[in-house]
Amino acid sequence: MQKKTGLVSYLSDNSRPLSSFFYFALIMTIFFAAAPEVFFAAKFHQAVMTTLPIIIFLVIPLVFIVTMGEIDLSFASIFGFAAWIFAGSIKYFGFDPFLGLLVGIAGGAALGIFMGCLVVYGRISSLVASLGALFLIRGFLFVVSDSKSITIIEIRDHWMYPLLVGKFYGFPMQLFWAALFVIISYFLYHRHVFGAHVHHVGDNPDSAAQMGVNVDLTRIYCFMFCGIGAGIAGIFSTLINFTWWPTQGFGFLLLAIAGVFVGGTPTWGGVGTILGAVFGSGVIAYMETGIVAMGWSGLWRQFFNGLIIILALLGHRFHGNRIR
Amino acid sequence: MEPIIELKNVTKKFGGITALDNASLHVDKGEVVGLIGDNGAGKSTLIKTLVGVHKPDNGDIIIKGQKVNNWNTKKAREAKIETVFQDRALTPQQSIVWNIFMGKELRHPFGFIKVKEQIDEANKIIREIGFTSKLIDANSPVGNLSGGERQGVAIARAIYNDADLIVLDEPTTALSLIETQKVFDFVNNVKAKGRSVLFIGHNIFHVFDISDRFIILDRGHVVHKLDKNDVKTPEELIKVMKDTVTGGKS
Numbered sequence: 001m002q003k004k005t006g007l008v009s010y011l012s013d014n015s016r017p018l019s020s021f022f023y024f025a026l027i028m029t030i031f032f033a034a035a036p037e038v039f040f041a042a043k044f045h046q047a048v049m050t051t052l053p054i055i056i057f058l059v060i061p062l063v064f065i066v067t068m069g070e071i072d073l074s075f076a077s078i079f080g081f082a083a084w085i086f087a088g089s090i091k092y093f094g095f096d097p098f099l100g101l102l103v104g105i106a107g108g109a110a111l112g113i114f115m116g117c118l119v120v121y122g123r124i125s126s127l128v129a130s131l132g133a134l135f136l137i138r139g140f141l142f143v144v145s146d147s148k149s150i151t152i153i154e155i156r157d158h159w160m161y162p163l164l165v166g167k168f169y170g171f172p173m174q175l176f177w178a179a180l181f182v183i184i185s186y187f188l189y190h191r192h193v194f195g196a197h198v199h200h201v202g203d204n205p206d207s208a209a210q211m212g213v214n215v216d217l218t219r220i221y222c223f224m225f226c227g228i229g230a231g232i233a234g235i236f237s238t239l240i241n242f243t244w245w246p247t248q249g250f251g252f253l254l255l256a257i258a259g260v261f262v263g264g265t266p267t268w269g270g271v272g273t274i275l276g277a278v279f280g281s282g283v284i285a286y287m288e289t290g291i292v293a294m295g296w297s298g299l300w301r302q303f304f305n306g307l308i309i310i311l312a313l314l315g316h317r318f319h320g321n322r323i324r
Numbered sequence: 325m326e327p328i329i330e331l332k333n334v335t336k337k338f339g340g341i342t343a344l345d346n347a348s349l350h351v352d353k354g355e356v357v358g359l360i361g362d363n364g365a366g367k368s369t370l371i372k373t374l375v376g377v378h379k380p381d382n383g384d385i386i387i388k389g390q391k392v393n394n395w396n397t398k399k400a401r402e403a404k405i406e407t408v409f410q411d412r413a414l415t416p417q418q419s420i421v422w423n424i425f426m427g428k429e430l431r432h433p434f435g436f437i438k439v440k441e442q443i444d445e446a447n448k449i450i451r452e453i454g455f456t457s458k459l460i461d462a463n464s465p466v467g468n469l470s471g472g473e474r475q476g477v478a479i480a481r482a483i484y485n486d487a488d489l490i491v492l493d494e495p496t497t498a499l500s501l502i503e504t505q506k507v508f509d510f511v512n513n514v515k516a517k518g519r520s521v522l523f524i525g526h527n528i529f530h531v532f533d534i535s536d537r538f539i540i541l542d543r544g545h546v547v548h549k550l551d552k553n554d555v556k557t558p559e560e561l562i563k564v565m566k567d568t569v570t571g572g573k574s
Contacts, residue, residue, distance in 0.1 A: 013463075193435040200426055203415035210377055210413040211427035211481075212398035270417040323417050323467030 015319050016264035020276035023262065023312050024283050031290045038293040046170050050240060052285040053178030054233045056278060058256040059263065060185045061222075061229035063277045064195075066260055068222050069202040069269030070126035074115050075230035075256065077137035079249025082108035082231030084141055087150040087244035097158045105231040111137065112227020116220030134253075142246050149245040156242065165239045174236050181232070186274045198222055203270030258305065259284045262312040268322045283308060326389050327352050328489045328520050329374065329405065334383030336373055343369040345544040346383070351489055356511060356521040358535030360528060360565065365541040367524050368410065371491050374522075375407045376400040401428060406487035410494045412478040416467030421446035423466050424481045449480045454506065472503035479510055489520045496530050508534055528565070532558040542568055 011018060032039045039045075058075055065072045086104030089095040095103065111133075118129045155161055166173045189195040197218045200208040209215045230249070238244050263280025265272035287308060291301045327350035336344040343366050351357050361367050372378045374385070376396040385395050387403050400407075407413070414423050424446050430438040446462035453476045460469070466477055475495065482490045492511070496504045511521050511534050525531040531538070538561060540548035547568050555561045 187436070191437055191439060193429050193431060193437060196422055196426075196429060196437060199418055199422070200415045203417045204413075207409075207411070207413040207415050208426065210375075210397055210407070210409055212396075212401045213427045214398065270415065323465055 016271075016273040016316070017276035017279065019315055019319070020262065020264045020273070020279035020283075020312075023308070023315065024279040024286075027283055027286060027290070027308065031286065031294060035294045039290075042170060044289075044293060046172065048285050048289055049175045050172050051288075052281060053172070053174040054237055054240075055252065055256060055259055055281040055285055056178040057181060057229045057233035057236065058252055059259040059277045059281045059284075060182060060274060061226040062256060062260045063263070063265050063272045063274055064185075064189065064198050064222050065126075065226050066265050066267065067189075067202045067269060067272035068198045068219065069205070070119065070219065070222070071130065071257075072115060072126060072223060072226045073130040073253065073257075074111070074133035074137060075130075075226050076249045076253035077134045077141070078108050078111045078227050078230040079234035079237070079252065080141050080244075080246070081111055081137050081234070082227075083234030083238040083244050083248055084145065084150070086235045087152050087238050090152050090155065091150050097152075097155055098160050101160070101235055104235050105228055108227040108229075108231020108234070109224050110227070112224035112230075113220060115227065116223030119223065120216045120219050138247075138250065145246050147246050149243050151243045152238070153242045155239060161239065165236065174240070177236075181229075182274065182278055189272075189274050194218070194221060199270060255284050255288070255305075258309050261316075262309055264316055264319070266316065266319075266322070270322070280312075283312070327386070328388060330384075330386040331370075331374060332384040332386065334370075334373055334380045334385070336369055336378055336380050342544050344373065344380075347541070347544065347546045348383075349539050349546060349549070351520050351522055353488070353520055354515065354518045355536045356515055356523060356534055358531035358538045359522060359524045359541065360526075360531050360538060360561075361541035362565075364543070366544040367541055368493060369544075370541065371407070371493055371522065371524055374400075375405055375491055398427070401485070404486065404488040405491065406482035406485050406489070407491040408475070408478045408482055408493065408495055410497065412474055414466045414474055414478060417465055419463045420450060420460070420466055420469075420477055421462040423477055424449060424484060426481070428485060445484065449484055450476075453480050453483070453510075472499055472506075475499060475503065475507070479507070483510075483514075487519065489522065490514055491522045491524070493524045494526060495523070496525065496527060504530070528562050529558045532561055540565055540568060 062072065062075070082104040085107040086100045089100040089103050090097050115130060115133055118124060118133070119126045122129065162173070164173055164177065168176065197208065197213050200213055201215050201218050205215050234249055237248060259280040260277055261267070262283050263273060264276035287305050288301065291304050292298050330350040332348050333346045334344055334348070335342065335346055347366070347370060359367055359370065369378060373380050376399060379395070384391050386392070392399065415426065421442050425442050430441050432438055443462045450460065450462065455473065455476065466474060469477065495507050499507065511523065514521055523531060523535055536552055538550045538555070539546060548564060550564065555564060
């Protein structure tokens with residue numbers, strides 16, 4: 001056996017994000033070839049970039065959760081909960097939108113902590129706990145809102161609006177905030193004690209505990225981060241649409257989870273990739289609109305979403321099985 | 325001399341089973357204590373209680389003369405007690421460097437890891453403990469290493485953290501002769517530096533060779549505390565153990 005050097009070593013060390021990039025590039029190539037008139041138009045990409053950041057805010061924290069060997073489905077409802085606090089605090093309590101934003105994100109974080117505590121202290125599987133929370137929170141939103149939307153058109157005149165969701169050379173500002181979110185998350189994941197502990201806990205929680213890692217607190221922080229990401233996503237969605245609605249965020253549930261796995265993070269915990277998840281989010285975002293843009297019926301969308309998820313996961317099998 | 329660590333009348337139960345019953349022991353500075361006993365004697369429970377993995381139901385843990393409360397693994401490591409667990413407590417998908425610094429990462433402000441310092445230190449340590457293969461560096465995943473090499477990483481972690489007491493739980497199990505000798509060399513080095521070792525083993529010959537003192541555990545009780553002057557040969561030590569278990573009947 002020879003030590004891998006240079007390019008081979010780089011490709012081997014980064015095989016997961018690189019293969020996610022490959023899937024993204026492959027899909028884009030197909031789209032460009034099939035519908036060049038649509039895909040060479042900047043406006044099409046600007047439209048996709050409007051929703052791509054929302055997916056990124058959801059997918060990146062899920063990479064932490066999956067790396068930790070857990071799953072969280074409640075984010076799709078926390079999305080709606082944080083956005084409800086944001087829109088409701090402005091509409092009904094006259095909060096300054098910036099304060100509403102902080103309170104909304106804090107609400108997302110609080111529900112994330114609740115989820116973490118449910119998993120850690122309630123000793124319930126995260127799949128089941130978060131499934132319960134998904135319906136519980138959504139049900140709560142239906143009841144308290146009487147299933148009515150909240151419109152906050154006045155937000156358009158606030159200083160925060162152009163800064164968060166305005167346009168910059170035609171591209172939505174949320175893209176830049178999502179990029180900042182990715183950069184911070186990347187360093188948190190790879191260069192911060194929290195990220196290191198997330199990896200250790202996902203790999204072998206007993207070993208991590210024996211070495212003094214606070215496994216319970218790491219788990220709770222991770223769910224809190226997921227709540228924060230969902231909260232940010234929900235608030236951006238409300239800002240973009242000037243409206244909160246009771247089912248807001250529900251449609252992202254399976255798409256965001258698919259983004260994590262298409263992005264190259266395996267199901268077994270201990271490893272994952274932030275950059276891969278960005279490409280995974282790109283695949284999901286473009287699939288959603290690309291199929292229709294190619295002139296196919298929207299009925300095909302779920303079929304192709306499913307196909308790309310299965311093909312991508314089969315491709316990721318080449319990265320090998322779990323090292324034990 | 326003030327002991328580095330002392331357990332006083334510690335009891336630990338798992339459901340209806342008493343794994344430790346009023347067990348007491350201490351380890352002084354600079355000595356190697358061998359903890360021996362049959363399967364199920366409570367050796368692993370004792371050391372896991374000592375290093376904070378298990379919380380005792382009763383009894384006191386005293387560190388350098390001070391009774392400690394809410395004892396846990398983090399506090400044990402802060403008190404300069406490092407453990408090489410029987411299962412090695414490694415995370416196989418992570419790199420050697422992340423394993424060496426697990427739980428005690430070198431940090432910048434705000435919790436960011438000193439990546440370069442950690443890698444430099446880890447590379448230095450893995451050469452010190454005898455990894456000569458150029459295929460292995462600080463970024464190699466631990467899961468790609470052999471059993472002996474993994475044990476080396478677990479021991480390297482204990483060395484790096486400059487412990488006052490190193491607890492070795494069955495460190496020679498499944499190791500080759502050469503690897504076992506390396507573990508002995510390591511224990512002797514640690515002792516030469518005035519640090520203490522608590523050595524848990526099945527193999528009486530291994531324990532006898534390197535220990536200054538022996539503690540024999542049987543069904544959760546500390547039944548004997550012997551000095552090396554009390555037993556001249558491993559065979560004598562085996563006889564004491566056997567007499568304890570069978571009550572002198574062979």
